[in-house]
Amino acid sequence: MTKITSETRFRKFNFTLYEKLDTIYSHITNLFNDKSCPFSILKFQFELNYNSKEPCKHHVQGFARVCKGQLCLGSYDSITQKGSGIKEIFEANIHIEFANGTDDECLAYTGKEYNRCKNPNHQKCKCDLFNLSKICKKCNETCERTFARISEDSNIAGPFEFIFDENKFKNNKKQESNNEEEIYYEMAVKEVMNRKDVDEVIVKYAYKCKNWGRTTQGLRDIARATKKQTINPLKEVNRFWEPCIIYIYGDTGTGK
Numbered sequence: 001m002t003k004i005t006s007e008t009r010f011r012k013f014n015f016t017l018y019e020k021l022d023t024i025y026s027h028i029t030n031l032f033n034d035k036s037c038p039f040s041i042l043k044f045q046f047e048l049n050y051n052s053k054e055p056c057k058h059h060v061q062g063f064a065r066v067c068k069g070q071l072c073l074g075s076y077d078s079i080t081q082k083g084s085g086i087k088e089i090f091e092a093n094i095h096i097e098f099a100n101g102t103d104d105e106c107l108a109y110t111g112k113e114y115n116r117c118k119n120p121n122h123q124k125c126k127c128d129l130f131n132l133s134k135i136c137k138k139c140n141e142t143c144e145r146t147f148a149r150i151s152e153d154s155n156i157a158g159p160f161e162f163i164f165d166e167n168k169f170k171n172n173k174k175q176e177s178n179n180e181e182e183i184y185y186e187m188a189v190k191e192v193m194n195r196k197d198v199d200e201v202i203v204k205y206a207y208k209c210k211n212w213g214r215t216t217q218g219l220r221d222i223a224r225a226t227k228k229q230t231i232n233p234l235k236e237v238n239r240f241w242e243p244c245i246i247y248i249y250g251d252t253g254t255g256k
Contacts, residue, residue, distance in 0.1 A: 004096060006085070009070035013086070014106065016095040017060040019078075021046070024060055025160060027091065032162045035169040038089055040067045041103070043110045045158030046150045050115075058150045063099060063110040067164060111159035117143040184208035199225035 002008075017024060024044070031037050044062030074085015076093050087094055099106045112129035117139045119125075125143075128134030132145060149157035188205045192198055202225040 002098070004073060004098075006073050006075050008096075009072045010066065010086070010096065010098075011070050012063070012065040012099045012103065012106070014097045014099045014110070015044075015060075015062050015064065015086075015090075016097075017044075017062070017090070017092060018095075020092050021058070021060060028160070028162055031089070032164055035166070037164045038067055038071060039064050039162070040164050041065050041107075041162065043107055043159055043161040045111060045148075045160065046156070047148050048146070048150050050146055056150075061110060061148075063103075063106045065103060107161075111161075112148050114145045115148050117145055119143055181209060 028042060042064040044060050046058050047061045049057040049059055072085040073096050074083055074087045076083030076087035108129060114129055114132060117125040117127060125138055126136035127139055151157040184205050188201050191201050202222055206222050
């Protein structure tokens with residue numbers, strides 16, 4: 001098996017997290033609410049650690065697929081809170097493994113209800129992950145299969161699945177554009193109500209209020225207003241000069 005180092009790169013991976021368990025859900029939520037989210041899909045749940053001597057010890061078991069290209073494992077310093085790669089994204093010293101199998105298989109294992117059989121002779125156990133009555137050929141009814149999650153309540157234990165939706169951010173950008181255009185409409189109406197020349201207002205806001213030009217009639221109105229308007233370069237300029245009177249005097253016949 002290939003040894004995993006900080007330089008090892010992944011397109012998809014299984015992960016286990018033992019720290020920052022109280023903030024992992026909000027952290028992943030924030031990642032997927034950002035248009036620069038590095039993952040296309042991520043799923044995790046809280047599982048009991050039956051090998052721990054501490055009672056009720058638990059961890060996060062998850063799977064993730066990278067949006068584009070590959071990400072290296074990287075490193076993370078919990079003191080300086082600085083790092084690189086996947087560990088920096090999670091802001092934790094996360095344990096990573098290669099995700100063998102299809103995405104569906106990895107997602108199913110991540111969201112399992114029951115663990116594999118603990119009998120060392122049954123290392124290739126293929127029992128159903130969600131139904132105790134479905135036993136593989138390697139196992140029997142006496143095999144011990146423990147409940148994987150910390151709770152039967154999915155709101156507490158999960159699984160929690162996140163899918164990156166790029167269209168959500170495109171819609172947000174479109175909404176921002178619509179809001180900006182609405183502001184210019186209001187400004188145009190206000191100027192007309194303040195007895196500004198309608199044609200001047202049309203020419204001034206035509207580039208901002210794009211819907212005005214989406215119809216044939218709208219285009220005609222813009223063209224008419226542009227043609228009609230007489231442009232005076234000093235029209236909108238507030239007077240900033242004062243008159244200066246020059247007196248010229250001299251003897252008669254000097255050609256003043």
